[in-house]
Amino acid sequence: DAGVIQSPRHEVTEMGQEVTLRCKPISGHDYLFWYRQTMMRGLELLIYFNNNVPIDDSGMPEDRFSAKMPNASFSTLKIQPSEPRDSAVYFCASTGGTSPLHFGNGTRLTVT
Amino acid sequence: AQTVTQSQPEMSVQEAETVTLSCTYDTSESDYYLFWYKQPPSRQMILVIRQEAYKQQNATENRFSVNFQKAAKSFSLKISDSQLGDAAMYFCAYQNTYNFNKFYFGSGTKLNVKP
Numbered sequence: 001d002a003g004v005i006q007s008p009r010h011e012v013t014e015m016g017q018e019v020t021l022r023c024k025p026i027s028g029h030d031y032l033f034w035y036r037q038t039m040m041r042g043l044e045l046l047i048y049f050n051n052n053v054p055i056d057d058s059g060m061p062e063d064r065f066s067a068k069m070p071n072a073s074f075s076t077l078k079i080q081p082s083e084p085r086d087s088a089v090y091f092c093a094s095t096g097g098t099s100p101l102h103f104g105n106g107t108r109l110t111v112t
Numbered sequence: 113a114q115t116v117t118q119s120q121p122e123m124s125v126q127e128a129e130t131v132t133l134s135c136t137y138d139t140s141e142s143d144y145y146l147f148w149y150k151q152p153p154s155r156q157m158i159l160v161i162r163q164e165a166y167k168q169q170n171a172t173e174n175r176f177s178v179n180f181q182k183a184a185k186s187f188s189l190k191i192s193d194s195q196l197g198d199a200a201m202y203f204c205a206y207q208n209t210y211n212f213n214k215f216y217f218g219s220g221t222k223l224n225v226k227p
Contacts, residue, residue: 031213033213033215042217042219042220043203043217045215048213050213055213089155091157093157095213098145098209100145100147100159100162100207101147101157101159101205101207101215102159103149103156103157105154105155105156106155106156106157108155
């Protein structure tokens with residue numbers, strides 16, 4: 001089991017640029033979550049999917065953020081245009097229901 | 113709404129000693145799961161231990177054990193024989209059994225281990 005795989009591990013970009021974060025959940029897991037972690041706010045749930053369908057995106061900060069899950073093995077989180085306040089660590093996590101959340105290693109995003 | 117509270121932002125322990133991290137939660141449900149996650153400086157979120165609310169017995173994983181007090185809604189983590197590698201942020205988390213997609217995290221406790 002390869003675990004949840006996220007890429008890239010680090011991303012540095014300039015304000016106004018588009019950023020795309022990628023995630024491959026654990027095979028067989030039907031729930032996928034995107035979290036953002038900052039010192040000020042801790043872990044925030046942005047959006048989650050069930051069977052590739054977005055269920056709750058109430059945590060997405062604003063329209064600049066969008067997420068997709070075109071199939072069971074891939075999801076993206078896109079920020080367009082990016083702003084310095086988007087700098088954070090973004091985690092993807094998956095679960096098969098009654099199993100615990102399994103996290104990826106996170107993407108550290110820095111927007112200058 | 114469910115909330116998870118970790119009242120100790122930071123703690124320190126001497127290597128080989130025992131330390132207890134506190135967590136309380138608020139819920140009206142009778143069936144749920146509780147977790148402790150460890151986040152070392154590498155930032156990976158690692159599951160340390162899991163407790164099912166319907167089980168009376170406290171969960172144990174090697175040097176890690178919990179004290180689950182359901183009536184008090186308390187879920188503390190005890191680390192015995194602390195090692196330098198235990199230094200990390202520790203997050204307490206709650207999962208609703210019926211809406212198991214709902215996970216709630218505490219704000220974390222930073223554990224320092226002194227040699």
